[in-house]
Amino acid sequence: MLLCGGCASHRLVALENQVLHDQVAEQHRRLLVMQDTVPNPEDFVRRPGLEDVHRFLDRAGFRHAWSPDQGRITFDYAGRNTTFHVQLRVLDDVLFIGTGAWFGLHEVVGTEAMVSLLATVATANYELLLGKIQLDPSSGEIILSVEVPMRDGLGYDTLVFAVERLCQSADARHPDLVRAAAGRGL
16 A cells, blocks of 8 residues: 655655554554463463472462472472472372372271261262362372373463462361261261
8 A cells, every 4th residue: 555655745744654654553462462372481381290289289389399310390398287298299180289298098986977078079079179089999099180281381370379279178178077987977
C-alpha cells in the first residue's frame, strides 16, 4: 500500500499511516502476549531431572538430602499430627513424590480394624484431589504419593504445590488412619 507522496492526497497518506500504526500496535500486543507465555528459565525446565528438583526445593526452602548418585531426594516433615519422611524420585518422565514412615499395618489391632482402615483408605482416595494412598502388603507400609508428569517439563510452582499438598494431606489424614487402625473408624 505504498503510495507516492506527490501522487496521493493527504487524506490517503493519513489513512495509510493509521493502518500501519494499527498493524505495528497489533504486532506489539502479540509480542507482549508471547513474552508472557514464555516461561522464565528460573521457573520452568523443559527437560527436568533430579538436579532441577533439588534446585527448586532449595529455592522453596525445603531442607533436604540429595546426592546425584542416590537417585532420590529425601527430607523430613513435621506437621501438627505426625512426622514422616518424604522421598522424591524421577521415574522415566514422572516425578514420584511419596511419604515414608507415615503409617504401617503393624498399627492395626484386629480384623475389624483392618476393614475399617481399608474403608478409610478408600474414602480418602476418593476425596483426595491430588495423590493417592497406597498399601504395600509385603512391607506393611502405607504411603501417600503423588506422581507429577514431566513429559513437557516441570515448573517451580507445580513442584512446590505438589510437595506442599502431599505433606498437608498426609498430616491431615493421619488421625483418620490412626482411629481406623484402633478400631474406631467408620
